Amino acid sequence: MWKDRLSFSGLDRETDRAVTERIERLRAMGCGILRFAVPDMDAAETLGRLAALVSMPLVADIHFDYKIALRCLDFPIAKIRINPGNIGSREKVETVLGKAAAKRIPIRIGVNAGSLPPDLRKQADEGLSPAEALVLAAERELAIFDDFGFSGVLVSLKASSVQETIRANRLLAEKFPALPLHLGLTEAGPLVAGVVKNTAALVPLLAGGIGDTIRVSLSDTMENEVLAAREILAAAAEIAGGAGNSAVARRLGQGRGVSIVSCPRCGRSSFDTHAFTGRWLTRLYSLDKDITVAVMGCTVNGPGEARHADLGITGAGDKALLFRRGKALRTIDASEADAAFGEELERL
């Protein structure tokens, strides 16, 4: 079977189909670009096959071997991730950058706090801040691109520390305001811890207008990474909009997509919001509509507390109530809740 991280080598064609279906599902959920680790030539060939099969822009993540980078550049990929400082001789770097430039394929430099060059690691141990060390490492790589006149470059600076990720990216954005930045944390942890850390780091950066793409790294499924990223973008857009920065809010997609509100455990709850939301989560997030959906725990307060929702559902006992903008649409048997909810959703 294919690996959850989409790092692969030598997949067969039958497995291609499972991979392409999952990629399309991720796209429907809001994933806009997908990175593949490409550790060898077999993986490069597989990536090439997939790139021709899916509508999702694919990124080839390459370490060290410039020949793999060159092979990936033969395919309709959106980007490669490789650090020129790791490629080797000047001729090899020139070959890769030349081919990428000819194909107009951008290159992302990835600098991680855990793999700084030895001299910068030493300086960081002696007092240089990790954020400054990350920026210095990126500047070295950027100097190589400059040397070759290659302009299609973007950078990611990643640490597992929330604070250092924010500092490093702010510092880099200050020094290079026009440089596209890809944001993320590394080793952010399992689902809950990872979502909290990613949110804490990415929301202030995005709301402040820093960042062009994001990846939420979790020790969890890609689907949850995508959902977390959507919510982070929505939260950042709301903050930017609230601060009067409508250009940033629009860029982050304020008001676009499906927003879900649902009740927690509550003493008044008489409708199983957790189970209902769980059943509908993926489908709701895959809808191409700009709507708010509410799954509320009680009929007393639910319609009122979710009066901004385009469609809401709540219930009591063997009955369920569907409402729109705080007003009742219809009352049905609880056993028909899913079917009726689906019908009303179609009407929106």
Ligand code: SF4
């Ligand atoms: S709508 Fe009802 S169930 Fe939900 S939080 Fe309010 S009081 Fe509790």
